[in-house]
Amino acid sequence: MASHILSLILFLLLLATELTCSSSIRVNLTVIVSRKTLPKYTHTNPLKNAPIKSPMKASKDVYTMSLAIGTPPVQFSGIMDTGSDLIWTKCGPGLFDSSKSKTFSKVNKSCESFGLIGCKQTYQDEKSVTVVLGQETISIENENFPNVIFACGTPDGGVQNDGIIGLGRGDLSLVSQLKESVFSYCLGSRFGPNSRSVFLTGFKASSENTNTQTMPLLKVDSKSYYYISLEGISVGETKLPVTKSDFAISNGYGGMIIDTGTTFTYLEKRVIDMISNEFMNQTKLEKCEDHKPNDYDELQHCFKSPSYAPFPKLVFHFEGADWELPRENYIYEKHGANVMYLAFIANDKDEDKVSIFGNMQQQNMMVIYDLDQNSLSFKPANCNLL
Ligand SMILES: *[C@@H]1O[C@H](CO)[C@@H](O)[C@H](O)[C@H]1NC(C)=O
């Protein structure tokens, strides 16, 4: 009898979990390899009421996600960005038009209450997108999510992308609004032919969490970034003379975040120089004169491509987890030019001095964010097979 009651309780609990739990989504992503500089992206800090820098820098190679919005649904795609919150798209004739949707409603709260001062997303180069907030049904792979707050964005000039899908920790992000406590992605090789990439949520994401390494996801109260705790870096067998304190968060500055909306990894220049010196010492490659590839002019460390060279693996030692970077995750090769670059950019000029673990470094990895546990897990993966 007792066991029957227990079974019934268990059944009801399971049912309740089914009903209240987030959905389980699978979306294919598209990699965009661009030669154009996308604008540097900033958003505002609702606590300080002042614009703060967002990490979306030099975001030339990005992964986009396709969603549908409104009733009847209109497709749009936006950059998948774990470094920001807002979901915005361009609207208008031929695009999403709120007057033609049965499910559109206005948002009663002011832009400012969401940290969007003057209803603008401001960019680092002073360019901005003016946003009008609305609530709509968003459809992802035939699943409908009503009353999702999004914005129609009108670029004030110079803004080259058509939309962003924010996956940050803030209230307006897609994962916050859909109450997804677990999400994951696998970013395929950007130069691989027919490479595939995927975004998952719910049990589709959590079921990938086997044989992974796990590290804590840290928080800074006023920011919606996902901070990770970097403690050291190795080139081949050599550990560089850097420690946890070199990458620590201090009064909201510094630290390292993981960001799918930034292409290359940002580190202090002295750390990049250490990587470069050790890399040169081990590979004996020749430095090249052509210091600045015109398409990625922030890359500084240039080498002549060898016909053959054993490349050391680079390891980022996080708290409790070692993230190994194979050659394609840290070398940018300029095709036809016989030169290659270390895919790191100095963050010294940035006032917040935050280090950013970019999307190039995350290729061919299943990366799982667990927001209940505040942990980030990862394992090497062939995204084409998922
Ligand atoms: C997503 O990609 C997989 C693998 O290529 C494919 O089988 C599936 O049909 C795609 N889904 C959509 C909705 O395009």
Ligand SMILES: *[C@@H]1O[C@H](CO)[C@@H](O)[C@H](O)[C@H]1NC(C)=O
């Ligand atoms: C906006 O406010 C009105 C009146 O207070 C309310 O009836 C309506 O449901 C609100 N709309 C939303 C989207 O919250």
Ligand SMILES: *[C@@H]1O[C@H](CO)[C@@H](O)[C@H](O)[C@H]1NC(C)=O
């Ligand atoms: C290069 O490597 C050698 C052998 O490991 C070491 O003795 C030397 O100090 C290194 N040079 C630099 C500049 O790091």
